[in-house]
Amino acid sequence: MNPIHILVTGAKGQLGLTFKEAKHAENETYVFVDKDELDITNTSALEAFFAKYNFQYCINCAAYTNVEQAETDRETAFLINADGAKYLAEVCNTFGTTLIHISTDYVFDGKKTTPYVETDTTAPINVYGASKLQGEDHVRAVLSNHFIIRTSWLYSKNGKNFLKTIANKIQEQADLKITTAERGTPTSCVDLVDFVLFIMRSNNKSFGTYHYSNEGEVTWYDFGLEIAKHYTDYDSAKITPVAAFKTQAQRPAYSVMSKSKIPADFRRDWKRSLKRVIDSLT
Secondary structure (H helix, E strand, C coil): CCCEEEEEECCCCHHHHHHHHCCCCCCEEEEECCCCCCCCCCHHHHHHHHHHCCCCEEEECCCCCCHHHHCCCHHHHHHHHHHHHHHHHHHHHHHCCEEEEEEEHHHCCCCCCCCECCCCCCCCCCHHHHHHHHHHHHHHHHCCCEEEEEECCEECCCCCCHHHHHHHHHHCCCCEEEECCCEECCEEHHHHHHHHHHHHHCCCCCCEEEECCCECCEEHHHHHHHHHCCCCCCCHHHEEEECCCCCCCCCCCECCECCCCCCHHHCCEHHHHHHHHHHHHC
8 A cells, every 4th residue: 555644733632632542554654743843824834844744634633722712812713723724725735735624513603403514604603613714715715635524512532622521520529500502413533533534545535525523413411411421420410401601702502514425334423422432531
């Protein structure tokens, strides 16, 4: 098999770490970088870095993901999520690299009541979503050989995420209040990584935008209850549903995405995927 050289940005985030832990094929050589090793907003640094390697793929996991903080730090959010994506697309275009860019369900306004398809109108209602949408637009404008993969409610055993936060609170026997105001789909980083690896290993040339999440739709409260089921010494009655919290950033009330473009083998039930990740925590 021909050797494949792959760059993964955002290597210290939960998705980047999951890529690092994944089983790599013998012909795959990975370079994992975080912002300390490679600043995707620095065009000269990007060009010099790409010139050292012959990357066939760049998987962009680098992102500004603090939805609340983005409301008051708009400049940084757009610098990383929009400009950074543009600069990566430009350097990928120069060096003949296929870009796999991770995006978000938050590019939608949440006014639908049925799952969003890839061609639905985008209308983000917070700064984070707007910055990610602009990143998508830059990638499409600059680079034909790209995959934009929108995902939702990511969690893993790594980093900071809803699962780990709730699991820690449960182990502390804490009372919890969790919102019912938003409906979406929790997604295991392991499953998303599996799908991205499938795209590369199948030499897929059907470039464009894809939706990837696990199967099902729940509120954050439902998600919390399901996590609690795996901790038998915790009384789930200690979890209280609340209509909404006062936050700086608006969130889409409904952001479930259709996976009609995804092969059936990769459409995985969210509860089963959650169990696998919880089992890896213990």
